[in-house]
Amino acid sequence: MAADTSVDGLQAIEDWFARQGWQPALFQRRSWAAFRAGQSGLIHASTGSGKTLAAWLGPVSLALEQGRAPAGLRVLWITPLRALASDTAGNLQQAVDGLGLDWQVETRTGDTSASVRARQRRKLPQALVTTPESLSVLLSYRNVEESFRQLDAVIVDEWHELLGSKRGVQLQLCLAWLRARRPGLPVWGLSATLGNLDEAMQVLLGEGAAPGVSIAGDTHKTLAVRGLIPATLERFPWGGHLGLAQLEGVLDYLEQGDTALLFTNTRSQAELWFESVLKARMDWLTQLALHHGSIDRKLRKRIEDGLRAGDFRCVVCTSSLDLGVDFSPVDRVVQVGSPKGVARLMQRAGRSGHQPGAPSEILCVPSHAFELVEIAAARRAWAAGRVEARRPLRLCLDVLVQHLVTLAAGPGFRAEQALAEAQATHAFAGLTEEMFNWCLVFITQGGPVLEHYPQFHRVVEQDGLYRVEDTGIARRHRMAIGTITSDAQMRVKFLRGGYLGTVEESFIARLNPGDVFLFSGRALELIKVRDLVAYVKPASTRRHSVPRWYGGRLPLSSELADTVLEILEEVDRGIYRDPEVEAVRPVLEVQREQSALPGRQHLLIERCRSREGHHLFIFPFAGRLAHEGLAALLAWRIGQLQPATFSLSVNDYGLELLTPTEPPALTDTQWRLLLSPEQLLDDVLAALNASELARRQFRDIARISGLVFQGYPGRGKTDRQLQASTGLLYDTLARYDPEHKLLDQARREVMEDQLDIRRLRAVLERAAEQELIIMTPKHFSPLAFPLWVDRLRGRLSTENWRQRVQRMLVTLERNADRVAKKRK
Template sequence: MDHRDTTPSLLPPNVAGWFRSRGWAPHAHQLAMVQAAAEGVSALLIAPTGGGKTLAGFLPSLIELSERPREGLHTLYISPLKALAVDIQRNLEHPVAEMRLPIRTETRTGDTPEAKRRRQRAHPPQILMTTPESLALLLSYADAGSIFGTLRCVIVDELHALAGTKRGDLLALGLARLARLAPAARRVGLSATVAEPDQLVAWLSRTGTTDGGDVRLVQGRAGADPVIDILTTRERLPWAGHMALHALKEVYARIREHRTTLLFVNTRAQAELVFQALWRINDENLPIALHHGSLAVEQRRKVEAAMARGDLRAVVATSSLDLGIDWAAVDLVVQIGAPKGASRLVQRIGRANHRMDEPSRALLVPANRFEVLECRAALDAVRAHTLDGERPRPGGLDVLAQHILGMACAAPFLPDELYDEIVCAAPYAGLSRDEFDDVLDFVATGGYALGSYERFHRLKTREDGRMAAAGPMVARQYRLNVGTIVQEAMLRVRLNRGPVLGEVEEYFIQGLTPGDSFVFAGQLLKFLGVREMEAMVAKGGEGDPQVPAYAGGRLPLSTHLAERVRAILHDPDTWPGLPEDVQEWLRLQRWRSVLPPTDGLLVETFPRNGKRFLVVYAFEGRNAHQTLGMLLTRRMERMGAAPLGFVATDYVLAVWSLRTPSDLDALFDRDMLGDDLEAWMDESSMLRRTFRNVAIIAGVIDRRHPGQEKTGRQVTFSSDLIYDVLRKHDPGHILLRATRADAAGGLTDIRRLSDFLARIEGRILHKDLDRISPLAVPVILEIGREQVYGSATDELLEQATAELVAEAMPELVPRGDGQGRLL
């Protein structure tokens, strides 16, 4: 609810005077948050960027501390990003100083010096900014009760970005413990606009349910609608590819026209390539910077500071700048490549302008023809004010195991009391007592298969029935390894006898030989070799450089946008406004074959180069398509179709074989998610990789020991040994259950695949063609194409495009650029 009738009389004179001195008037939602606090009610504020959400969250605390000054921790602010915590602390210092409030504000993150951390535990500031990991660490100390006993408010910023993630699971468990240590503390959630606000209300509630009645929903007034354009390039629009390098001259022209431009891309590899390409055409030497999560923290902070000063004309960034940090100087946001989700696009657009009463400006730059449709779908979704919404998933059992161990490090506990506390956290509201007992037994003994190993005995039961950490070394290891962020094994990249530039994944470096060149941190580098945990490099290099591709880098296409893409494809009345070559592509598809239906599935089959191709227009995202491809090839093998391989994009799946399956209804039967799925998951290396992450989070495998850190090879070797032991001797072990749940929800997207198979049952439209169709050209171009390095590969891709277009559409006269015109 939005308390629009609330008056500024809620503000004490010094706070009201501060607003007047700034020429501001408080927003209705800011006053509503003050009213909720006055009534002692927790609140969830949902408001667009630029609406003063952060100030609304802190305002009640500033008022209370102004009227009743006191020592001890009063307000705990939790952010998903260390940089955001630092930024908020810096911004909060201004009103605190200008109102002359007796308040200390500090940050505590992984970058905080040890001496400062010790002092904060003994003498906490009134307002502390931290992260979910640092909160978990603080809660594991024996003095957690004295640290948090004075707490009166917990603010969770960017709640939509945490809920539904393992970091959010860990934080929800931490809040449940804070409710016991500080029962008088209110909870405040700050979120961008979301599709299902009730889910966030439940997450914030002390009951973990939507009907708890202890959280007031405050809706901020909608800001001005953004002005969004889709770039209609003068250059050739590619049929395939994801980098959008063809359009960067036109993007550069937009950068020149604006004061500061924020360019978002979807992967770190794309960020490096786009940054390099922009510098090659930057004839005016405009200050353009690069920002992504693998760069050295010093480099990222340098870029952030330059942005804050207004020194940069453009920054190429990944999701590392999706959240929170706002620069009023940004007057254009450019999304390079399709956004993959309407909510993500709204979040990114919100980084521009940062004023509710003025529209943000954004430019979408599709990288290929299907991405034109996705960009149009995203634009329509934003204009219709509809967002992506996914069903909440149960909390991770590996995260629960970590939390139980952390609570044992803090103080002995009774299992009954701890269980009652944990089910008050929304992700674990449905946790059964049996499942809790299984996790508890695993933390205590390692479970049946691991119980004979002393190192897995981490809890001991005392005579009074309470369980405690088995010894000081258990607590020490927990605190060294706390957290749920598990990266692939990384190596620092150090300029020879110079600074560290950032980190790349170990497997990428293992594929290089000394003398190879690669692009990183916006520079062309020559690989010299590996020394300890560092990749040594020099500036320069020869030949076509490689670009590090990071695991999990690609974002999945949202269900909401997939539905809108299918609707655009199916309805020619929506085509006006699309580029003419895209309209021509769709018209030829309708003439040569048929357009994909909105409520069923189009499957095309055709011969090519002595093989039979089966093309599935599913539009369910790359992860679901990868899983579907694996399952279809297993089933086709049994049908005698002799499958040879498959390729998946966000939109389409293509399988090639020696023969076409005769019964498509049987091929796509939902029972593939039974034995076929089980057999494939047991055989695949994916489960091993997933198990490794689960084992690290659950504390079975330590990433760090005092004074040393394991290499990626050591961690993988340890996890593989444990995985094999459990599969053989204890297949129902809690770690294997957690691994399967993770695999089903993430890499394989089983729930989405299940919904897809149910939706298409009895609705498969099969077109058996004599040649490739126009709509199939982009996915066939992806076959064997992992990365694009250098201009020679681009030329080969253009040749392949021209050949496929001529094959699919002989009615076109080739123009030598892979496009053509109708006869």
């Protein structure tokens, strides 16, 4: 359709802004001009700065000049969370309505009704907000090429959230397919600040693409970070006990504002804080809510609507409210526990002051004393622009296999073209023809071990075209599309009445009928379990356990850890620049007097003896994942010098090795050998039960690649059944096809993800340059004590564990007093 030369799209947008009392930001105008010039790129700015309109109004301005909108999809908007889709679609629709453009904006996610999805397969709206998974489902239908024939733009929201995951790999493959059919298709990403922005844009635009445009927000976000300093601090802190003790201080802060978000790092922690706030302020009963991913979607939606309307005094939440949704009434944000990363702190703080130019504020509540130093470090790192990178994944063959079956279920594909499309992505730029041919054999025959089983013959090749001909296979594949994997979920329902949400099957499996647990802000008694449903009733007793959802223990980021060490080096010189660090001075002074403070230029090692045996404590400050690998590695290497049995404990700051027999007195040279990066991979594989770790990792790979089917809705396999079936597959392939590429991928993912082998290597390479400070304190130091507590907590009952901790605290405090008196 010819353009309407009487309409100036950009001027229409300027006039609409003026009617709203707004002024376009410079970066928004730059974004509109870049899109109109046919460019692609990345818009990176802080939360609430106006990124959405910066991306959206470029294509809208051209559409205004074209007159009446033709039928068919023009703009595809990708969001990482389906919970954001309806909110985003509403904002986009509001803009086009205000500009008088007759576009329809719709959503397509797992929450979209079957009737709407069927209608969309016949005719898509002008703009569609969807997720990577739902986009893949669209590609699995025969007429998909016609559906995207008029596509003018793809916009990927919150790209930083997809970049370092298999969902990002899945999206890269979909974008490559779209580009192959729409050469020159503009693709734009929206992102918060990252440590690797150039790489993030390259991954989004694909290999060999024309250079993109990187557009930054106009102003640096004003962010106030404050730690809640406890009235009193123990000189020997331990993890977890300090958080709720500061409830009164948190309530005082909440009362100063109108609407607050209280973030926790885990769902179980959210449940405890919600219960505690409610008990303390029953007058907030109707103004208090709980929001996390296991709660029923309809309830979450009601809470989000209430937040937008300003109906809540406080919503206790997890990362479920980190992203995207604009809750303008929010003027207070609380972070319980260390944010563990600079980017996460910025993201959560940005939920307040969610308007262009508005300042953001966050109150951080430490769960133990050392987290006060982390809070000060996070503020410094943000001010210095030290933000974590999100590293993209490579050669995830399970995702490629799934994508190929998706295309085969849809329009079909030819091998040469599909290979070229895959190699045009960052994820598969290194894909060889041999690897690709292996994938083709895998989806058509199942490979040499599985070729005798018809269910693995999913794709048929005829005259060079690969297609799925069995409608049952196509239907099952569509149900399994996606790369999000987790432990099996069990529905929680009242025995008579409503559905409350989902919880890990492994948690319910530990309970007996009559046991009480805390979920969705309620104390619930388990009645029975049947067909993956846990039936409950309100509990009369107050004694309960709390679900321990997986994935909640986030490792300390490198940027934050290095800034913590920088602060500790200042403390070692008697410098206390931050109020949070000044507050924890008594703890740090005891650490320095009884042992030493860690730093970037030296590695602290402590040797100590107790009734349990001989302890080695090492403090690299590299995060718990790297420390898990390092602890196993050191235990194995020391065992080569002298046979010994070790118990291990790790946290974000360091690790403990405990042995009942005295380990060898190691020289500096021997320590250097123990901490050498040489033979790292071989020694880690020897130190760990890597085969069992890979066996467990293979479960997710098997599901993504289609080796196992998770089951139909309401008839899903249990976590135990999936583990058994994938374990059998793993053992069979390992025995009869040991070079199977998905087995190799499982081993690689264990090294890269579970053990953070890259960071572990960096720790050892740094240790080679550091001075080794070996101390022999008579008692546990403040840094060593939390490691001892964590190990004890894992093997004693709650009552016995707390008694042991209190007795040890008394001993350590008395010793610290004696040392202080001698110094005076």
